[in-house]
Amino acid sequence: MNVLIIGCGRVGSSVALQMQQEGWDVTVVDENEDALSRLGDHWPGSFIVGHGMDVDLLREAGIEEADAAVVATDGDNTNIVIGQVAQKRFGIDCVVVRVLDPARADFYAARGMRTFCPTKTAIDGLTEAVRACEIPVRASA
Amino acid sequence: MYVVVAGGGKVGANVARSLLRLGAEVTLIEQRRDRFERLEDEFEHQVQRGDATEIFVLERAGLARPPDIVLALTGDDEDNLVICQLAKEHYGVPKVIARVNDPRNQAHFDLLGISPTICATSSIMALVEHEVPEHELIHLLELRKENLEIVEVQIDRDSPSAGKRVEGLELPEGARLISVMREGRAEIAVGSTTLEAGDQVLAILEPGKEDELRRVLLRH
Numbered sequence: 352m353n354v355l356i357i358g359c360g361r362v363g364s365s366v367a368l369q370m371q372q373e374g375w376d377v378t379v380v381d382e383n384e385d386a387l388s389r390l391g392d393h394w395p396g397s398f399i400v401g402h403g404m405d406v407d408l409l410r411e412a413g414i415e416e417a418d419a420a421v422v423a424t425d426g427d428n429t430n431i432v433i434g435q436v437a438q439k440r441f442g443i444d445c446v447v448v449r450v451l452d453p454a455r456a457d458f459y460a461a462r463g464m465r466t467f468c469p470t471k472t473a474i475d476g477l478t479e480a481v482r483a484c485e486i487p488v489r490a491s492a
Numbered sequence: 493m494y495v496v497v498a499g500g501g502k503v504g505a506n507v508a509r510s511l512l513r514l515g516a517e518v519t520l521i522e523q524r525r526d527r528f529e530r531l532e533d534e535f536e537h538q539v540q541r542g543d544a545t546e547i548f549v550l551e552r553a554g555l556a557r558p559p560d561i562v563l564a565l566t567g568d569d570e571d572n573l574v575i576c577q578l579a580k581e582h583y584g585v586p587k588v589i590a591r592v593n594d595p596r597n598q599a600h601f602d603l604l605g606i607s608p609t610i611c612a613t614s615s616i617m618a619l620v621e622h623e624v625p626e627h628e629l630i631h632l633l634e635l636r637k638e639n640l641e642i643v644e645v646q647i648d649r650d651s652p653s654a655g656k657r658v659e660g661l662e663l664p665e666g667a668r669l670i671s672v673m674r675e676g677r678a679e680i681a682v683g684s685t686t687l688e689a690g691d692q693v694l695a696i697l698e699p700g701k702e703d704e705l706r707r708v709l710l711r712h
Contacts, residue, residue: 404569404570404594404596404597404600405596406596406599426570427545427574428545428568428570428571428573428574429570431570431573431574432569432570432573432574432600432604435600435603435604436600436603439603439604440599440603452545452546454546454547454548455545455546455547455574455578458547458578458582462581
């Protein structure tokens with residue numbers, strides 16, 4: 352199975368390493384060639400330098416044979432556009448897109464995009480963590 | 493007419509200024525603080541600071557009314573695309589116009605149904621081609637939705653089509669002649685029209701058929 356990962360920051364690189372260990376054929380795309388170092392010293396997958404908005408580069412990265420795509424650059428709108436290109440132009444069903452802004456994540460999720468919003472996860476997690484402290488109610492004076 | 497303009501750079505600010513002069517109601521949105529402060533001196537309450545791809549910024553600019561038209565004129569194509577999608581699909585804005593900064597991104601705007609678009613690079617190239625035709629074949633109009641284009645060809649004395657009737661030409665599949673301009677007068681091209689040297693011919697064709705058309709009309 353082939354997965355294309357666009358954006359090799361903290362998130363993209365960790366997803367790449369994990370999926371590679373799970374047996375996927377992984378291709379990573381990032382604008383910055385230094386990002387390759389995030390994949391360790393012996394990255395066995397492919398790594399291509401360039402911008403994910405560039406259709407020729409996506410083709411070079413094998414998007415036409417990809418079974419899944421993870422879009423996780425540091426720009427919400429860039430991710431949203433690349434995600435739609437992967438889905439609508441190249442017909443990939445499994446496209447997962449990181450969107451930090453909860454409002455935009457909801458809007459595009461309602462239109463059939465698999466958005467993942469770390470901000471929402473943080474909000475829920477932090478709120479739940481405070482609840483879990485089970486602080487006793489203070490006796491009123 | 494109510495217009496929301498996203499992006500207060502040279503393009504956006506000048507468009508907003510022109511619209512105000514026409515008597516339109518305008519809200520200009522600019523994200524950068526330095527630019528916003530300069531614009532505020534001139535536009536006062538008609539400029540708002542914020543990221544025009546954030547829903548709460550758009551709400552504040554009155555997108556829910558909705559405006560008659562939204563102009564996405566920032567220097568970032570991804571932002572312009574998202575602004576147009578939010579305006580059309582979330583707020584039901586009837587018309588949007590998007591600026592394309594990098595002509596290579598045009599295909600993304602087409603894919604996502606954002607139109608019309610305006611791209612300075614493409615406009616300049618079209619003008620250059622019109623002024624200094626490189627391929628004897630001038631692109632006049634691109635009909636993107638129809639996937640057709642209209643081109644102009646000048647027939648000269650050596651052209652294989654000179655002296656031939658339109659019905660006798662072996663035009664490529666997906667190409668038709670529209671009209672023939674001769675001595676300042678245009679006529680619709682029909683089967684019995686005979687082409688002559690000096691004719692300016694308009695043709696409609698599918699993109700990619702240019703070489704075949706050129707061969708039939710111009711080359712031996």
